[in-house]
Amino acid sequence: MQPSEALAVAAQVAVTLAGFAGIVVVFRPQSVHAWSAIDRYRLVLLLMNSAVPLVLSLFGLLLLSMAPPPTAIWRWCSGVCFTAQITAFALSSRPLTQLGPADLKAINKLVFYGTGALMFAATVLQALNFAMWNKFWPFHAGIFVHLFAAIVQFLRLILLPPRSANQL
Numbered sequence: 601m602q603p604s605e606a607l608a609v610a611a612q613v614a615v616t617l618a619g620f621a622g623i624v625v626v627f628r629p630q631s632v633h634a635w636s637a638i639d640r641y642r643l644v645l646l647l648m649n650s651a652v653p654l655v656l657s658l659f660g661l662l663l664l665s666m667a668p669p670p671t672a673i674w675r676w677c678s679g680v681c682f683t684a685q686i687t688a689f690a691l692s693s694r695p696l697t698q699l700g701p702a703d704l705k706a707i708n709k710l711v712f713y714g715t716g717a718l719m720f721a722a723t724v725l726q727a728l729n730f731a732m733w734n735k736f737w738p739f740h741a742g743i744f745v746h747l748f749a750a751i752v753q754f755l756r757l758i759l760l761p762p763r764s765a766n767q768l
Contacts, residue, residue, distance in 0.1 A: 624754070649753060681726045711756070
């Protein structure tokens with residue numbers, strides 16, 4: 601599969617996952633403002649992990665559309681991906697500090713730390729690709745990890761029963 605095809609598929613999956621977030625919101629019994637803090641946090645993670653791969657895929661496709669494509673195209677993409685991952689980490693950890701003790705107990709540690717380890721590995725790959733390799737696969741791995749995290753959050757929002765704010 602060519603990089604342009606892989607990026608186009610990743611962009612389509614990211615848009616689909618963002619659309620699924622809308623479906624989750626519509627079919628929940630109460631409005632988003634009445635959701636528990638942990639459910640709102642999961643929705644934020646789903647949206648963020650859908651938006652980041654979409655932007656990264658579109659950026660890669662933009663650079664591929666240049667004639668001729670830059671020789672350091674995947675180095676640039678990994679630099680942007682590294683910046684996006686650090687920004688996403690900073691933005692996603694802020695709402696985590698606002699969760700109460702009951703919400704923190706509701707977090708599945710295996711999913712939380714497992715996804716965090718994958719994100720860390722993908723961030724290290726971006727730094728290595730920027731510094732030494734200039735290959736497509738580490739950049740695509742960064743996109744993949746965000747899509748994987750979005751799928752996990754979507755499944756958790758669908759499969760876990762909603763927690764009302766007065767349950768806590």
